[in-house]
Amino acid sequence: MIKNIFKSVLLATVCCAAPLLYAADNSRYLEEEIARLRQVVNALQDENANYQSAVAELRRKQNDLQQDNQKLHEELRQIRELVKNDAVARDTQLRKLSGQLEKLASMPVPAAPAVTPTPAPQQSLVPVTETTPEEYEVYIVEKGATLSVIARVYGVSVSEIKRANKLKSDLLKINQKLLIPVKKK
Secondary structure, eight states, rough: HHHHHHHHHHHHHHHHHHHHHHHHHHHHHHHHHHHHHHHHHHHHHHHHHHHHHHHHHHHHHHHHHHHHHHHHHHHHHHHHHHHHHHHHHHHHHHHHHHHHHHHHHHSSOOEEEEEEEEEEEEEEEOOGOOOOOOEEEEOOOOTOOOOHHHHHHTTHHHHHHHHHHHHHOOOTTTTTTEEEEEEOO
16 A cells, blocks of 8 residues: 555656646746847847848938939030020021022122233244243232133143142132243244
8 A cells, every 4th residue: 555655646746746847848948949039039130230221321322313313404404405505506607697698699790800911922833832931921810710711811721830830730819829931932
């Protein structure tokens, strides 16, 4: 019977002690879990602080971009205004030039002035290209005068006038002095 009582006491002790042992293990487990959760919370708080900092930086950049965008819009408006003003000024100039061109077009074209040459020397039977000029006359180019007209009046070839004056083209300028070869008689 003592054996039975001992078994009963032992059984009662184990039954009573088991929850206490379980509670102690449970308490240790809960403390470890709380410590782990504190670490997770701390890590999440650090991560949240980083995100808040990143969001603040992005807002600052957004504000900077909005300011830059406003400046660019203002510059674009000013450029458009300049282009518009320039177009108006060009149109005004074109109308003015058009009016001047119309005036010039309606003016009568003056006849080519008569060239008053010195009397042409008599032509010899020797071809013009073989003659050697001894002297030159000076002719001042008038409006409308051309090398062919001057050559015809003086009785010389265009090439002789060009050679005497070292001309490379047939273009003449008003008041240009030309040396006209005078042939030997």
